[in-house]
Amino acid sequence: MKNFFFGFFIACLALISFQNPAQAVDINNGQNVFTANCSACHVGGENVIMPEKTLKKDALSSNTMNSVGAITYQVINGKNAMPAFGGRLAESDIEDVANFVLSQSEKGWG
Secondary structure, three states: OHHHHHHHHHHHHHHHHOOOOOOOOOHHHHHHHHHHHOHHHHHHHOOOOOOOOOOOHHHHHHOOOOOHHHHHHHHHHOEOOEOOOOOOOOHHHHHHHHHHHHHHHHHOOO
16 A cells, blocks of 8 residues: 555655746747737827836836736726726747736836
């Protein structure tokens, strides 16, 4: 019985070790996703629909959108004039674009 549990434990470890590692954030993919899906309204970090809600660092902070989690939630669910992209984009693309937006806000969208 002890050998059975030991073998089961080793088999579980082997299965776990073959799982894909967590995907790394791909900022270049985020930029491509942004260009294809977001830039019509948010070119250069601006907002052509609601000018006060830009993607600039200060605006993101004042609107509590200054984290990958908050941006991801907004992209998935949409809000006001922004459509939801949860059904259109893969989770990894949404995470990449959220990281891209946050990184650009830190750089000043220059």
